[in-house]
Amino acid sequence: MDEHLVSILTNIGGFTFIALSAYLLLLTGEISFGQQAFFGIGAYFSGIVTAMWGLSMWAAIPLTMLAAAFSAGLVGIITIRLRGLYFSIATLAFAEMVRLALVGTTWQVKIDGEMIGPNGSEGLGNIRWALDNNIEANDFMWIVLITLAIVMGLFFLMERSRLGSIFRTIGADRLLAETQGINVTAYKVAATALAGAIASLGGIFYAHAQTHVYPENFDVMLGVHSLAYGLIGGLGTALGPLLGVILDIGFLEAVEWVQGYRMIAFGGLVAVLLIFMPRGILDERRVHRLRMAFRTRKTEPPPAKTHDPAAS
Amino acid sequence: MLEIKTLSKHFGGVRAVDELDFTVRQGEIFGLIGPNGSGKSTTVNLVTGIFPPTAGEIIFDGRDITTAQPHVTLDAGIARTFQNIRLFNNMTVWENLWVAQNSAEDKKATNLLSRWMGGSRKAKSQVEEYLEFSALADKRDELAGNLAFGEQRRLEVARALAAKPKMVLLDEPAAGMNREEVRALDERLRALKARGITVLLVEHVMELVMEVTDRIAVLNFGQKIAEGTPSEIQNNQAVKDAYLGTSGD
Numbered sequence: 001m002d003e004h005l006v007s008i009l010t011n012i013g014g015f016t017f018i019a020l021s022a023y024l025l026l027l028t029g030e031i032s033f034g035q036q037a038f039f040g041i042g043a044y045f046s047g048i049v050t051a052m053w054g055l056s057m058w059a060a061i062p063l064t065m066l067a068a069a070f071s072a073g074l075v076g077i078i079t080i081r082l083r084g085l086y087f088s089i090a091t092l093a094f095a096e097m098v099r100l101a102l103v104g105t106t107w108q109v110k111i112d113g114e115m116i117g118p119n120g121s122e123g124l125g126n127i128r129w130a131l132d133n134n135i136e137a138n139d140f141m142w143i144v145l146i147t148l149a150i151v152m153g154l155f156f157l158m159e160r161s162r163l164g165s166i167f168r169t170i171g172a173d174r175l176l177a178e179t180q181g182i183n184v185t186a187y188k189v190a191a192t193a194l195a196g197a198i199a200s201l202g203g204i205f206y207a208h209a210q211t212h213v214y215p216e217n218f219d220v221m222l223g224v225h226s227l228a229y230g231l232i233g234g235l236g237t238a239l240g241p242l243l244g245v246i247l248d249i250g251f252l253e254a255v256e257w258v259q260g261y262r263m264i265a266f267g268g269l270v271a272v273l274l275i276f277m278p279r280g281i282l283d284e285r286r287v288h289r290l291r292m293a294f295r296t297r298k299t300e301p302p303p304a305k306t307h308d309p310a311a312s
Numbered sequence: 313m314l315e316i317k318t319l320s321k322h323f324g325g326v327r328a329v330d331e332l333d334f335t336v337r338q339g340e341i342f343g344l345i346g347p348n349g350s351g352k353s354t355t356v357n358l359v360t361g362i363f364p365p366t367a368g369e370i371i372f373d374g375r376d377i378t379t380a381q382p383h384v385t386l387d388a389g390i391a392r393t394f395q396n397i398r399l400f401n402n403m404t405v406w407e408n409l410w411v412a413q414n415s416a417e418d419k420k421a422t423n424l425l426s427r428w429m430g431g432s433r434k435a436k437s438q439v440e441e442y443l444e445f446s447a448l449a450d451k452r453d454e455l456a457g458n459l460a461f462g463e464q465r466r467l468e469v470a471r472a473l474a475a476k477p478k479m480v481l482l483d484e485p486a487a488g489m490n491r492e493e494v495r496a497l498d499e500r501l502r503a504l505k506a507r508g509i510t511v512l513l514v515e516h517v518m519e520l521v522m523e524v525t526d527r528i529a530v531l532n533f534g535q536k537i538a539e540g541t542p543s544e545i546q547n548n549q550a551v552k553d554a555y556l557g558t559s560g561d
């Protein structure tokens with residue numbers, strides 16, 4: 001496969017994870033400008049696990065996701081009383097703190113005569129797990145895409161399940177959700193932790209594909225993009241954020257003639273969509289219409305039942 | 313069943329509810345009436361934990377729920393509807409009922425996974441029952457936001473039932489309904505009572521209140537000015553004055 005295409009598909013995979021994490025929080029009604037922190041924590045933590053501790057990426061994945069879920073859960077608990085803009089600002093501040101902490105952290109050890117470990121703004125290099133195990137770019141792409149397929153599958157399962165509906169009710173009308181017995185606080189913290197773990201997955205793959213990551217990779221622009229992906233693609237289905245990533249990375253970044261204008265085109269797209277489709281292309285209503293169209297084609301509608309006389 | 317004891321709620325200088333006392337007995341339909349702004353909705357909001365009272369106590373089923381959060385009052389067995397219809401408009405009728413099954417029983421830890429995944433077969437068949445009860449079976453796949461007004465009101469009542477409550481608080485369920493719809497609501501309220509569910513009915517439609525309730529409390533400026541059976545209330549001078557004073561709402 002063409003090298004350029006492989007790198008684009010790998011990127012689409014990696015960034016879809018962080019887009020999904022922002023999307024999950026958007027479902028619960030929160031706009032997080034800080035998901036890049038967990039992407040960054042994922043990249044650094046997994047890089048340390050494989051490059052410094054010598055474990056495999058397969059071991060790094062669950063460890064890193066746990067660490068990210070834990071730190072995200074803490075952020076969720078600390079910010080639980082913050083609503084709207086205040087939550088957004090708090091998450092942004094947290095992400096900037098993480099980035100600056102990475103800039104300020106140097107912790108290197110000598111391994112086989114080489115200094116390995118986070119080195120301030122020089123970042124963390126020598127994340128050579130893929131190279132050392134002879135995993136070529138093409139294979140790595142498949143690892144990323146298959147993992148993405150699994151995560152997307154879990155998202156679809158969640159969206160069809162009651163849990164997904166519970167998350168949506170919190171986003172749609174928090175007070176109503178609460179009066180219907182939903183412990184909003186608990187579900188919000190759970191969603192934040194889950195979103196952190198998902199974002200970290202993107203960071204893990206990013207770090208192991210790039211072999212070298214820098215604190216500046218996880219700046220606020222990454223957070224803004226990951227939010228925009230769901231808002232562009234739509235909040236009615238987990239396909240929405242994927243669609244957003246494909247539009248941005250697959251089209252704007254990959255097609256040569258838009259290259260120079262990528263940020264302008266992207267910003268314009270976001271602005272136009274927010275005006276005409278405030279919940280994105282695949283919003284709840286369109287998804288419902290598609291689902292109904294699909295269902296009636298497959299099965300006859302249930303026969304109209306006669307009403308209970310006391311009820312009609 | 314529900315004891316309201318010298319309950320007060322002040323918003324700044326406004327005494328929305330002012331040292332209110334009344335008791336709703338198990339299994340009855342209790343009417344709460346009064347002119348606009350007399351504190352009926354505020355009382356419902358206090359009981360369901362939307363905000364804490366300034367003073368006083370709320371006892372439900374022998375349990376102090378004065379400062380309980382909304383989801384805790386639901387677990388205790390109180391479900392409600394809203395005066396300004398509140399539904400999940402982007403969800404279907406079926407989904408609105410499905411997601412509303414959140415009683416303490418539904419939440420048992422052993423049921424948690426099945427609950428998250430989609431609920432048991434029993435839970436789903438119960439949704440069918442609520443659809444039938446509210447005559448919404450043919451609207452099951454419609455988005456709640458697309459329903460006609462009367463249908464939305466019916467869905468709100470059905471949703472309150474889906475929580476398997478011991479008691480429901482209905483805040484003006486007949487508002488905006490035509491005669492026929494009010495009559496159907498009357499029958500549905502009786503059906504609730506027959507199932508052993510206690511009802512607190514806040515309502516402006518007097519023929520419904522007088523027809524269906526067992527007892528009534530009348531509020532004016534946050535205070536109870538009368539309490540009694542429908543016929544007692546109809547002949548009460550203070551009540552007549554309160555309603556005349558607000559040019560007949």
Ligand SMILES: Nc1ncnc2c1ncn2[C@@H]1O[C@H](COP(=O)(O)OP(=O)(O)O)[C@@H](O)[C@H]1O
Pocket residue numbers: 323326327328346347348349350351352353354355
């Ligand atoms: N959240 C609130 N904040 C401030 N004032 C409120 C609030 N809710 C109700 N009130 C005031 O309390 C009084 C009683 O309102 P309400 O309980 O809605 O009356 P009712 O339901 O009987 O028409 C009104 O004067 C209203 O303006």
Ligand SMILES: [Mg+2]
Pocket residue numbers: 352353354395
């Ligand atoms: Mg009211």
